Amino acid sequence: MQEKNNSFKSGFISIIGRPNVGKSTFLNRVIGQKIAIMSDKPQTTRNKIQGVLTREASQMVFIDTPGIHKPKHKLGEFMIKVSKNTLREVDIIMFMVNAEQGIGKGDEFILELLEGTKTPVFLVVNKIDQIHPDELVQTIETYKGKFPFAEIVPISALQGNNIDQLLQTIDEYLPEGPQYYPADQVTDHPERFIISEMIREKVLHLTREEIPHSIAVVIDKIKRDDENDNMIRVQATIMVERDSQKGIVIGKRGALLKEVGTEARKDIEMLLGSKVFLELWVKVQKDWRNKSAHLRDFGYREDEY
């Protein structure tokens, strides 16, 4: 290493893995800001979210792909298509697995999807804070036998263990390239999407087990109110699949919806740096997950990927 290489490196890193392995936790830790929704329920990340990490000599653009699983209905198939498309275009694939669990059907399915890919695949074993080192060695051995991983990196996204090492390794694989985004930009997602995810997160959180993932949040309007101290008015609709779910989301005399609104408003105010008036509606749209047309309405447009 006689010659110092001053050239800038950059690239796209796709994070893939079964639901709940900790992809969003990782992104949030690395980017240091709440951009990907975090939840202890599986499959809360439906859209592609990019987090951008700019270092001294490199820029990493992370893509948080939807949790892959075998398709059970239209939305599932759609998510898989999205994931497959992104895998072809990225520089590194981070396949994240949960150290606490053995290799499962979902992992096997993802490995099948990865078969023959030319992109380097990193096996990232997350949640190592939960297991004994001996178990870790075993898990790694099992995975090693299944796929020619370019790198294997154990981490704890929650506690931060080995994250620097992982970023260093990613750096080594990045090609020379431009700085795609300004250094202070952490996400290229429109505020609209982040706001809808903030609201969705509150609904999932406050309804606990009662509301499955059959909800979507549509932002109807974001408007600055010049007459009212520049307050920003946000109008959003929470879409549910069944009447019974509507009742749950609204709660007794509207109590739950009010709580969702209060909590979400705080997050949105932080994001926009302004006072926010949040108006929430709940609407039943039967069986929306199986209707491709509705996917479009909810902003899951394939042509964006």
Ligand SMILES: Nc1nc2c(ncn2[C@@H]2O[C@H](COP(=O)(O)OP(=O)(O)OP(=O)(O)O)[C@@H](O)[C@H]2O)c(=O)[nH]1
């Ligand atoms: N103990 C431990 N828990 C973790 C770690 N990383 C994530 N978790 C937890 O695992 C759960 C799922 O994490 P997420 O980051 O939402 O998972 P995800 O992969 O983004 O999930 P989807 O959006 O469903 O694909 C959360 O309760 C996290 O707090 C870790 O390193 N250690």
